[in-house]
Amino acid sequence: MKTPLCDLSYCELETLVKQSGEPKYRADQLAKHIAAYDGFEMFTDLPKRCTATLENAYCDRPLTERTRVESSDGAVRYLFETQDGDLVESVFLPHGYGNSVCVSCQVGCAMGCVFCASGYYGLKRNLSAGEILAQALYIARDKKDDGGVRKIVMMGSGSPLANYDNTIKFIRMITSPKSLNIGMRSVSVSTCGIPDKIIKLADDGFTGTLSLSLHAATDEKRKKIMRVANSYTVREIIGAMREFFDKTRRRVVIEYILIDGFNDTDGDISELKKLLKGLCCHVNLIPLNPTDGCDLKPCSKKHAYAFCDKLHGAGISATVRRSMGSDVAGACGQLKNRTVEQQRKKS
Ligand code: SF4
Numbered sequence: 418m419k420t421p422l423c424d425l426s427y428c429e430l431e432t433l434v435k436q437s438g439e440p441k442y443r444a445d446q447l448a449k450h451i452a453a454y455d456g457f458e459m460f461t462d463l464p465k466r467c468t469a470t471l472e473n474a475y476c477d478r479p480l481t482e483r484t485r486v487e488s489s490d491g492a493v494r495y496l497f498e499t500q501d502g503d504l505v506e507s508v509f510l511p512h513g514y515g516n517s518v519c520v521s522c523q524v525g526c527a528m529g530c531v532f533c534a535s536g537y538y539g540l541k542r543n544l545s546a547g548e549i550l551a552q553a554l555y556i557a558r559d560k561k562d563d564g565g566v567r568k569i570v571m572m573g574s575g576s577p578l579a580n581y582d583n584t585i586k587f588i589r590m591i592t593s594p595k596s597l598n599i600g601m602r603s604v605s606v607s608t609c610g611i612p613d614k615i616i617k618l619a620d621d622g623f624t625g626t627l628s629l630s631l632h633a634a635t636d637e638k639r640k641k642i643m644r645v646a647n648s649y650t651v652r653e654i655i656g657a658m659r660e661f662f663d664k665t666r667r668r669v670v671i672e673y674i675l676i677d678g679f680n681d682t683d684g685d686i687s688e689l690k691k692l693l694k695g696l697c698c699h700v701n702l703i704p705l706n707p708t709d710g711c712d713l714k715p716c717s718k719k720h721a722y723a724f725c726d727k728l729h730g731a732g733i734s735a736t737v738r739r740s741m742g743s744d745v746a747g748a749c750g751q752l753k754n755r756t757v758e759q760q761r762k763k764s
Contacts, residue, residue, distance in 0.1 A: 418500045421479035422471065423451045423554065424547030426586065427595040439467060448595040454478065454554040476500060480551045486752060495556065496752050499524070499548060503541060506573055506752055507552040509560055515567030515603070516560060520552045522584055523575025528609050529644040530630075532674060534708045534751040535574035544575070546586035550596070557597055569599055572607040572628070576645075578614035585621050601625050607672065609645045612657035619664035627661055628670040628701070629654065633680050634688035642676075642713075655692055662697050671700045675721050677714040683727070690731040700728060700735035708751055 430444040450460050457477045460468050480497040487493050491511040496504055508519040527540035557566040569591055571577045577584040591599050604625035608615060633639040639646035658669050675681045702725055705715035721737045728735040
């Protein structure tokens with residue numbers, strides 16, 4: 418498997434150009450082609466000797482589109498194939514205030530949350546920074562005429578903070594003026610809660626939005642649906658979120674999937690009130706997106722709004738999130754799993 422050219426940061430491109438004895442401006446030429454997700458055949462402004470050397474060592478497009486499913490609300494779920502045949506999902510979400518792309522950072526996931534299709538087959542491997550970037554670059558190119566991409570959400574398959582080095586490199590690359598130049602404030606990172614990495618993210622200068630997938634306010638309940646709850650307590654995780662806020666002054670987001678009869682009672686409101694006291698946060702309530710092989714049920718829309726009102730009553734900022742693309746295998750990992758199953762049946 419060749420190294421993706423888009424794995425190289427601008428600094429690394431400068432070093433490559435210098436070591437090859439080429440003039441400095443070649444780094445800008447390369448960065449432009451990378452940002453446009455061009456194939457080597459489009460590098461026509463570079464001398465043939467340069468392109469030939471690059472082709473020997475690097476891969477121009479590490480992801481190819483395998484299939485896509487378009488939703489009636491304009492969301493598009495892409496399934497990409499990596500150089501080594503793995504499948505990766507990304508989603509384009511159109512918004513009047515700026516389109517966003519939700520990217521995956523791992524092939525599969527080790528976290529094993531019971532409501533999530535991404536962890537169904539476990540973790541296969543981390544994606545490189547370039548493979549994460551390629552998802553956004555491909556979609557930005559594909560949706561150029563629809564306004565391109567203005568926001569990035571790291572909420573696809575995998576746990577970004579469990580693939581920390583590639584995640585932070587990806588964030589630095591995507592926010593670079595030499596790449597898509599996405600504003601740092603327009604980048605959201607989701608975590609299931611790895612305290613030391615939450616703090617490291619703040620120390621490394623991340624000032625985007627940090628979203629914690631909490632989903633239950635007590636360790637006892639959380640352990641029933643999220644394997645990571647066996648490693649860290651909710652108190653430790655919320656402590657790290659408080660430290661993140663203190664360092665960045667950025668309000669954090671608490672993601673809370675509403676599961677019928679499990680975490681949507683008045684008792685849960687009281688636990689949330691205790692846990693989140695004094696934390697500058699907003700709670701996103703997400704009615705559970707049904708996934709294949711999971712018996713949990715979403716609560717009704719009416720109940721979700723009533724739960725939201727009760728959180729307001731408890732002094733907690735909250736909204737019920739609209740879930741886009743649910744008519745096209747909306748929960749992350751489902752399109753991939755269904756494709757893998759179809760392949761198995763055929764062979
Ligand atoms: S919800 Fe996130 S952390 Fe949990 S299994 Fe799915 S991708 Fe992994």
